Amino acid sequence: MSTAPGYLPQGYKTSKKTHRVDGPPGVNNTETVHWDGHQDAHVRAKPVSVSMKVESIHNEGNE
Amino acid sequence: MAITASGLYVATMLDVFDATQLAYAYLADTMKIALFTDTITPNFGTDTAYGVAPYNANETSGGSWAAGGYTLATKTIAQDAIGYSVWDAADVSQATCTVTNAMAGLIYDDTLVGKNAVVLVDFVTAVSTTNGTLTITFTAPASGGIYNVKCTV
Numbered sequence: 001m002s003t004a005p006g007y008l009p010q011g012y013k014t015s016k017k018t019h020r021v022d023g024p025p026g027v028n029n030t031e032t033v034h035w036d037g038h039q040d041a042h043v044r045a046k047p048v049s050v051s052m053k054v055e056s057i058h059n060e061g062n063e
Numbered sequence: 064m065a066i067t068a069s070g071l072y073v074a075t076m077l078d079v080f081d082a083t084q085l086a087y088a089y090l091a092d093t094m095k096i097a098l099f100t101d102t103i104t105p106n107f108g109t110d111t112a113y114g115v116a117p118y119n120a121n122e123t124s125g126g127s128w129a130a131g132g133y134t135l136a137t138k139t140i141a142q143d144a145i146g147y148s149v150w151d152a153a154d155v156s157q158a159t160c161t162v163t164n165a166m167a168g169l170i171y172d173d174t175l176v177g178k179n180a181v182v183l184v185d186f187v188t189a190v191s192t193t194n195g196t197l198t199i200t201f202t203a204p205a206s207g208g209i210y211n212v213k214c215t216v
Contacts, residue, residue: 047207
């Protein structure tokens with residue numbers, strides 16, 4: 001059997017194969033299929049950002 | 064009918080501040096993330112809770128991922144270097160689960176009787192597992208966490 005880098009004999013099963021789920025640029029969710037058929041998934045969640053604008057502040061202070 | 068964005072639920076936020084005085088306590092309460100398919104259409108202005116439309120159908124669960132979702136651990140609230148308040152938790156990792164076309168995670172307060180919805184995290188692309196591990200990586204607090212709020216004058 002060849003020992004050259006990248007050589008795999010016919011019928012050889014790699015242990016797993018990961019693919020990026022098709023989507024827009026910047027989204028990098030992946031799924032990994034293992035040789036025995038089970039499948040993992042990895043979600044890279046982006047943070048949810050919210051801004052609140054305060055129109056005015058009335059501070060009565062201590063009286 | 065689709066999930067097109069992440070967002071905070073206004074009804075819940077209003078109930079915290081208005082006369083309802085909703086006792087939403089992120090750190091103390093049990094916060095769960097439930098998975099939904101792209102079939103739902105969220106409305107961040109009017110949606111209220113897990114178990115209430117549209118979150119009363121099209122949830123995906125299976126194997127070790129129970130309906131109702133996964134309990135978030137190691138929750139934090141902190142202020143980042145540029146003044147945002149950041150809500151975060153440990154990444155989700157659940158082995159031996161089977162979920163199909165999970166497109167978003169609804170984070171809700173499972174301690175409150177109303178199961179009030181807090182935030183929807185849009186995955187942008189749907190993912191599936193087959194008796195495998197589902198991992199959801201949230202960004203570090205310094206990069207925004209799960210969600211963050213900035214108040215400006």
